[in-house]
Amino acid sequence: MKHIALSLLCACSAVLAAKAPVKSEPFTIRPTLSATVLPAAALPITVDARQWGVFTIAEIVPHGSLVKKDQVLVRFDDEDYLKKLRDAESAAAAGKLAQANAEAEFVTAEKSLPLQLQAAKIKAEEAAEAWEYFKSVRREADITRANLALKQAELRLDGEREEMKQLEKMYKADDLTENTEEIVMRRQRESVKAAEIGLSLAKLGHKRQMEVTMPREAVTLERDALTASVAIKEQEQNIPRALELKRIALEDARVNAKRSAENLAKLQSEKNLFVLTAPADGYFYYGNIQDGRWAPGDPAKALTVLAPVATRRPFAVVVPGNAAMVLESTVDEATARSLKSELAGFANFTGRADVSFPVKVSSVSGTPGIDGRYRVTMSGQYPADIPLVAGMTATAQVIAYHKADALTVSAKALNATNEGGWEVDVEESDGVIKHVPVKRGMTSGEKVEILSGLTKDMQVVVPGA
Numbered sequence: 214m215k216h217i218a219l220s221l222l223c224a225c226s227a228v229l230a231a232k233a234p235v236k237s238e239p240f241t242i243r244p245t246l247s248a249t250v251l252p253a254a255a256l257p258i259t260v261d262a263r264q265w266g267v268f269t270i271a272e273i274v275p276h277g278s279l280v281k282k283d284q285v286l287v288r289f290d291d292e293d294y295l296k297k298l299r300d301a302e303s304a305a306a307a308g309k310l311a312q313a314n315a316e317a318e319f320v321t322a323e324k325s326l327p328l329q330l331q332a333a334k335i336k337a338e339e340a341a342e343a344w345e346y347f348k349s350v351r352r353e354a355d356i357t358r359a360n361l362a363l364k365q366a367e368l369r370l371d372g373e374r375e376e377m378k379q380l381e382k383m384y385k386a387d388d389l390t391e392n393t394e395e396i397v398m399r400r401q402r403e404s405v406k407a408a409e410i411g412l413s414l415a416k417l418g419h420k421r422q423m424e425v426t427m428p429r430e431a432v433t434l435e436r437d438a439l440t441a442s443v444a445i446k447e448q449e450q451n452i453p454r455a456l457e458l459k460r461i462a463l464e465d466a467r468v469n470a471k472r473s474a475e476n477l478a479k480l481q482s483e484k485n486l487f488v489l490t491a492p493a494d495g496y497f498y499y500g501n502i503q504d505g506r507w508a509p510g511d512p513a514k515a516l517t518v519l520a521p522v523a524t525r526r527p528f529a530v531v532v533p534g535n536a537a538m539v540l541e542s543t544v545d546e547a548t549a550r551s552l553k554s555e556l557a558g559f560a561n562f563t564g565r566a567d568v569s570f571p572v573k574v575s576s577v578s579g580t581p582g583i584d585g586r587y588r589v590t591m592s593g594q595y596p597a598d599i600p601l602v603a604g605m606t607a608t609a610q611v612i613a614y615h616k617a618d619a620l621t622v623s624a625k626a627l628n629a630t631n632e633g634g635w636e637v638d639v640e641e642s643d644g645v646i647k648h649v650p651v652k653r654g655m656t657s658g659e660k661v662e663i664l665s666g667l668t669k670d671m672q673v674v675v676p677g678a
């Protein structure tokens with residue numbers, strides 16, 4: 214049964230595999246690279262604005278135009294910018310005036326507020342003194358004065374009445390004419406009546422002063438003293454606060470004035486960004502050239518009149534007329550690992566496969582770009598009869614590796630071992646299959662270079678061949 218199973222296994226292997234001899238032949242790795250002609254150095258055109266964010270194209274030179282140094286490339290619409298600039302100028306002027314006013318108010322407050330506090334203290338002292346004097350001296354003095362005035366009115370009436378009695382006695386005893394007596398008596402009676410009225414008024418005044426005027430004055434003086442006392446405490450708290458508020462307002466005014474001035478200066482510094490000129494003689498290209506790639510893309514296609522341009526990002530370049538041209542390409546990781554500086558090859562421009570020219574690898578990036586591809590830069594001896602401009606495309610083939618008599622096998626013949634090595638199945642002359650460890654070299658397509666372990670014309674098993 215064991216021999217039958219082995220026979221069946223060999224029969225199945227014969228169906229699924231074939232034998233191929235180990236060959237000794239020239240072995241070359243020649244990757245093909247799609248490349249673009251780009252300048253070794255390009256001058257980016259950027260709107261380096263940080264204050265104003267809207268730049269709309271009013272005029273733009275056509276893509277690929279030959280331009281002279283200082284020639285206008287792009288002119289942007291500045292109508293809204295000029296309005297904003299005028300607003301910023303007004304704000305800066307207003308901020309300066311507001312600062313001057315705040316400084317004047319603070320100086321005045323520094324002088325006037327302490328005076329207000331001093332006046333409040335004086336007023337409080339006077340009110341307290343008036344109330345204390347009223348209680349201790351003036352109230353009794355006013356009462357005495359009022360009583361005295363009332364008493365004088367009573368005495369005046371008594372005097373007038375007494376004088377009238379004496380006149381009546383006198384006129385009965387003398388020989389004066391009746392007319393004269395009547396005149397004197399009439400006058401005296403009027404004096405008595407006036408004294409009676411004066412006494413009546415004095416009584417009314419005395420009563421009002423005792424019952425109304427003096428009590429009201431006492432209340433007023435007491436209230437004034439209390440109010441002034443409270444006011445001085447408020448002033449002692451509020452005046453320092455008011456001065457501090459003036460100081461804060463002054464600082465705010467200074468900050469606002471400084472900011473307004475800075476905003477104006479920033480806007481003014483961007484005034485020249487609305488007209489961009491060529492930094493050198495050369496060609497004007499839409500899009501950006503960066504990291505060995507010319508990226509026109511959709512943004513570059515949108516560079517038309519009335520279209521906006523993003524700030525602080527190159528949207529075009531000027532390729533100097535004397536700029537050195539190189540071939541730029543991006544390759545996958547496997548191809549990048551096979552390339553290095555100074556490797557040579559040849560290239561053809563697109564549409565001119567009949568003309569080849571030598572190229573040489575200048576550099577290979579050690580790290581991939583964000584798309585996972587590696588940058589390769591090549592120099593070339595360009596044909597004189599083909600005008601060279603940035604943006605032209607070419608196909609380059611670089612000889613990455615060459616060996617005149619390498620031993621090669623099909624990549625399908627190699628099997629990985631558990632130890633991390635490689636082996637192939639070799640059929641010996643008696644038909645027995647033997648596992649042979651090998652050391653592999655470079656790979657080119659379906660062929661693998663064998664550095665050791667095999668000799669020419671050995672028969673290796675190629676599964677699936």
